[in-house]
Amino acid sequence: MSDLDEWRERLRSAATRQADYERSTIDLIASDNAVPGWRAHTAPYLGDMIQEGIAGKRPFAGAAIHDELELLAGEVARGVFGVGHAILQSHSCSQANQAVYHALLRPGDRVLALRFRAGGHLTHGMRANFSGRAYNFEFYGVDASGVIDYDALREHAHRFEPKLLIGGSSSYPWRYDTARLRAIADEVGARLLLDLSHEAGLIAGGAFPCDLADADVVTMSLDKTLRGPHGAAILCRADLAGVIDSAVHPGTQSSFPLRRITDATAALLETRTAAFAEYAERCVTLARGLAEHFRRIDPDAVVGGSDKHYLLLDTERAFGHDGHAAELLLERCGVLSNRQSLPGGASDRLKDAGGLRIGTAWLSSCGYDEHDTGVLAEVVADALRGADVDKCARVVRDLTGRVRPLDVRRATEPDWTPRFATTS
Ligand SMILES: Cc1ncc(COP(=O)(O)O)c(C=O)c1O
Incomplete structure (x- = not known):
C-alpha cells in the first residue's frame, strides 16, 4: 500500500468511526450543537473564495457580490440583535475578543472580568492566554449563592479603575444584570464588553433576556446556541464601527471565508422562526x-x-x-x-x-x-x-x-x- 492509499484509508476510517460515534452518544458539551443540514445548500458555489477587509475597500478583485453578501449579513445581524453595527469575520469568539481588546486597549491596560472558576473564559485574562499576558487583568466573583456579587464588583472597579469591564461567561448559569454592569462601567469610566458567546442563540430566540444596548461591544459565537457555522460576530454601537472593523482587519486577521458569512446569515434568519424560538426555549x-x-x-x-x-x-x-x-x-x-x-x-x-x-x-x-x-x-x-x-x-x-x-x-x-x- 502506498502512503497515499494508507493515509486515505485512515482518513476515511476515522471520519466514519467519528460519525458513528456521534450517532451513538449523547452530547452534553454546552458549546456543541447539531447544525441543521439544510444550510449546506444555501449557497452552493461559495466554497472556494475568501475575502479580506471591509465592503467597498477590498484588496482583491471580483468583490461586488461579496460586498452585497457581507452587507446583508450585517443588516440581518443588526436586525436580529437590535444593535448599531455588526461584523461577522472572526474565526472564533476568542479571536473576536482579541479584536475587541485590540480596538479598546493598549498593552498593559487594566481589565476587570469574571474569575475563571466562577464562570469566566480563558480569553478573559487567564495567565496562559494572550489576554493575561498582554493586559493587566483582575477578577470579580460570585457570592455564597453563586450569583455575581455586584456590590463587591463595584467596589473592586472603583479601586482598580479598569479601562474595560467584561460581562459574560462560559459557565455562569444565571442571567446578567447588564444595567448594573453598565452603571458600574460608567462610574469608573470603563467600556463594557459583553461576551455572549454561549447565550447568542438564546437571546436571538427570546429565551434569555439580556439588554445588548447596555454594552459598548458584544462578542458572540455563531456556533454554540446560535447554531450557525464556527466563527463569531462582534456587535457594537454605530460610533465604534470604525475602530472595531479596523481591529478585525488589519488589526488581528486578514482573510475570512465567504461561506461562513452566508451560513451565518442563514442561521440568523432561522432565529426569526417560531421553530427556533421553541428550540431556544427548550434549551432552558x-x-x-x-x-x-x-x-x-x-x-x-x-x-x-x-x-x-x-x-x-x-x-x-x-x-x-x-x-x-x-x-x-x-x-x-x-x-x-x-x-x-x-x-x-x-x-x-x-x-x-x-x-x-x-x-x-x-x-x-x-x-x-x-x-x-x-x-x-x-x-x-x-x-x-x-x-x-x-x-x-x-x-x-x-x-x-x-x-x-x-x-x-x-x-x-x-x-x-x-x-x-x-x-x-
Ligand atoms: C465566554 C466565551 N468566550 C469566548 C469563547 C471562545 O470561543 P471559541 O472557542 O469559538 O474561540 C468561549 C468558548 O467557549 C466562551 O465560552
Whole structure:
C-alpha cells in the first residue's frame, strides 16, 4: 500500500468511526450543537473564495457580490440583535475578543472580568492566554449563592479603575444584570464588553433576556446556541464601527471565508422562526428540568440552578468524583460532558475541577424532551455511583436510537413560519 492509499484509508476510517460515534452518544458539551443540514445548500458555489477587509475597500478583485453578501449579513445581524453595527469575520469568539481588546486597549491596560472558576473564559485574562499576558487583568466573583456579587464588583472597579469591564461567561448559569454592569462601567469610566458567546442563540430566540444596548461591544459565537457555522460576530454601537472593523482587519486577521458569512446569515434568519424560538426555549426548559431531576437524586448535586442552556454539577460533593473522573465515567457510557471548575473550588486549574458542565443545546436541537432528560439524569447518576457500565451504555444507546438525533441534520428546509407577525 502506498502512503497515499494508507493515509486515505485512515482518513476515511476515522471520519466514519467519528460519525458513528456521534450517532451513538449523547452530547452534553454546552458549546456543541447539531447544525441543521439544510444550510449546506444555501449557497452552493461559495466554497472556494475568501475575502479580506471591509465592503467597498477590498484588496482583491471580483468583490461586488461579496460586498452585497457581507452587507446583508450585517443588516440581518443588526436586525436580529437590535444593535448599531455588526461584523461577522472572526474565526472564533476568542479571536473576536482579541479584536475587541485590540480596538479598546493598549498593552498593559487594566481589565476587570469574571474569575475563571466562577464562570469566566480563558480569553478573559487567564495567565496562559494572550489576554493575561498582554493586559493587566483582575477578577470579580460570585457570592455564597453563586450569583455575581455586584456590590463587591463595584467596589473592586472603583479601586482598580479598569479601562474595560467584561460581562459574560462560559459557565455562569444565571442571567446578567447588564444595567448594573453598565452603571458600574460608567462610574469608573470603563467600556463594557459583553461576551455572549454561549447565550447568542438564546437571546436571538427570546429565551434569555439580556439588554445588548447596555454594552459598548458584544462578542458572540455563531456556533454554540446560535447554531450557525464556527466563527463569531462582534456587535457594537454605530460610533465604534470604525475602530472595531479596523481591529478585525488589519488589526488581528486578514482573510475570512465567504461561506461562513452566508451560513451565518442563514442561521440568523432561522432565529426569526417560531421553530427556533421553541428550540431556544427548550434549551432552558431542559436545563431547568435536568437541574430538578439531579436535585431530587441528590440535593447537593446542582450548583445553584439555570437560566440558560447548561447547569453545573458538583460531582465531587454528590458522587465523590472530581470533574475529570466524572467526565471519563460518563464517556464510557456514551455520555459526553466536560469537567468544570466550580465557584467554590480552590483553584482555577481544570485539573482541580470539582464538577461537570451539562449542556442542553444539542438535546434541544435533536428533539429530546423532559421525559428523555429524566431518563438521562438517572443514568448519569447511576454511572457516577458506579453502576455497571454496560447496563448504563445500553440505556444511553436506547435514548440515542429512540430520538433519531441526526434528523436535524437532514437537508430539508426548516419551517419558515416567523416568530413575530409580519407587518406589510
Ligand atoms: C465566554 C466565551 N468566550 C469566548 C469563547 C471562545 O470561543 P471559541 O472557542 O469559538 O474561540 C468561549 C468558548 O467557549 C466562551 O465560552
